[in-house]
Amino acid sequence: MKKILLISALVFMTTLQADAFCGFYVARADAKLFNKTSQVILVRNGERSTITMSSDFQGNVKDFAMVIPVPTVLQREDIRVVNRSIFDQFDAYSGPRLVEYHDQAPCNRYLYDDVVMSKSTTAKNATAEMSTREEADEYKVAVIARYTVDEYDIEILSAKESDGLERWLNDHGYKIPEGAREVLEPYIKSNMKFFVVKVNLEEQQRLGNQILRPIQISFNSPKFMLPIRLGMANGEGNQDMIIYAFSQKGRVETTNYRTVQMPADRNVPTFVKDYFGQFYTSLYKENIRKEGYNNVYLEYAWDLSGQNQVKCDPCPSAPPLYAEIAESGVNWLQTNRGNGYTGQLYFTRLHVTYNRNDFPQDLVFQETSNRAQFQCRYILNHPAQYVENCPEWANYQDEKIQRRRKELRELASLTGWDVRRYRDYPNYFQGYRAPQPPDQRTGWIEEPTTPNNKLISPKPKIMSTPPDKIETSQINPIEISDTIAPISQAEFIIDEEIETKREETKIPFAMIALTAITGLFLIHRIKS
């Protein structure tokens, strides 16, 4: 059965919750600290790294402050404040997506050719303020530099010992999380500097920015890493981070954790379209459970070089423009005019859910020469309309039923959902209303909530007769709004306590074989 590409859609909308960077927030009062989700743009060119941190802080604005370890002393021109919209743009571009195919009827040809795309963006608001304080010297803490960049006051600290740094921060009115000293120590001993950010209230009011904008830092260092450990000092439980990486040669991967591709290009039931957000978050959590909690997951990888005309396939939103790429710190492209550019560029999107136990080291990256493309794409297959007097229809009908059963099995294995609730799906092609998927936080929703669910209450049908004979006018046109699936990044956070014991089921095969060979070896040794 030939299929025609129809819809490419779906977008991820993230960042509804509080955002944090890998550094930690320090609060001045008893403000509640949020440090659950974050987004980072990494740009690597030779030994030069540019890191842009989406730092959203919810809580009392007076309490905002952030500490980030950096390998070198940053100059004024190494620090920029950028527009938050680039995060939303990259997110929309690289998120998981659905593709819809429509079967061709066995004896007839219908062509659908409109392509529906969707894109959703969101803005968040958070404000923060704080005033600078003077440094003190008896803490063995040196303030190497002090800058005001737009609405931020920035100090670069160099410390000799973690005690001194902790006392300095405490005495200057910062509330340091418990256990911060142990976390600070390795950075001090590695000769790293500390980048302390506060909000300059006057500047913020003068600029009129309600939103706390992302900070971008650049430095030359062989260290290609993200210091996530500091962020775990006050992070409770799991934190979620999405990393957008730009490089010249190819994919970026982690060298001290496994980088695992998400399952992709699977055929899933058509009703997934209505619940794509829940579908993907369930899939993500189920995949983490299967693959292990100590991995980094690849969600998107694409060659964005100027000469590559296909910058996405399908495109849930427009591919990044030159201005956005340049804003994120890519400085090696040549722009011709407007938004075009030439030069090598590769884009990688990584997703990591981390906590203290499963991620004892910081994330260390390397740029590989891998230019293979990857996307989290899931496929919907819509049945064809019934055709009169078609001898092949019965075969097609059986094929469809088999296919849909397979789709349900796929759904079960991808998401861990109990698909028995969808048992009518393989046999009803028109008017089927899927019940709500199970919600992992609130338990099972047993009753379908769609008002039209009466349509599924069916009498048994004989499959040799076409069950889905239907007037063309009854086919609903595809609404753009149907394809928007807002997913909050906070949905990815696994609320329940992660069991420290990991799934060991993935290597029994190797274990058995290794034991057998060792046995053989030992028997031989004993004999001789």
Next chain:
Amino acid sequence: MYTYLRTGLRAALQSFPKDARHYQISFLLIFLFTGIFSLKWPIDPTQIFLTFFIALVVQTFGIIFLKLPISSLKSAFISSLSLCLLFRCDQYIIIALAALITIASKFVFRAQGKHFFNPANIGICATILLTGQGWISPGQWGSDGLWLFVVGILGFLVVTKANRMELAISFLVGYGVAQIIRMYFYQGWPADALTHLFTNGALLLFTFFMVTDPASTPTHKTVRIIWALAVGLLAFYLQAYKWVNGSPIWALFILSPLTPLLDYLFKGEKFQWTKPEQSSSNSSQSLATIIHP
């Protein structure tokens, strides 16, 4: 028919423990299967096939023209497996080149009657240096504690069979002690960061299956120990101060050319995979007599 099968199987089982390479091949095969099916490495089967094909063809040329024993195909098999495990590339031509360099290096870089580069090691490093393509993926193994146990203990058995355990130990001492001193005692990292480092599958695979290669390491025992210690220290330096990924592999590559010099200065007993009285030609003869009495 059945009798032939049974005698053949028995002969195979009897000759299996006589050559440490058999164990090595078995282990590496298991690692490769684990990587593909359990750890989901993105390798396509064509890459594996291509690696083996090129390596075995080049080795066959060596057998024909350089009068090498047929059993040297086992070594080529091991080198191909190591390449599949350690070297990553998305282009077939580069993979073919790596396989070619791997085996050809054994015939080209020779001194005192033996090759001094570990074949897979030079195959990987030279390809990356020459083409800028391909990469080593130290993170692909993950860091589950299981690997420490399984690979460590079983690798131990394999290399003791080949009498090169001192290489693994002194490499681990050089690399590990330096890392522990720096990370744990000086920098104050928590202990589980160290565990994470040492349970990396790539490090363990290197320790027990690459640096212990008896054919390309110095022949004199004391020299060998010092040499492996140096490899460990260099690997530590490259990783800790130069942020080189897969540093043990690069350290071995850099220090391998020292082997002929050390062999020249300090004579030792040349290693042979099979003991003279059980040489592979003999065993294949005996296999033939069992099958066709």
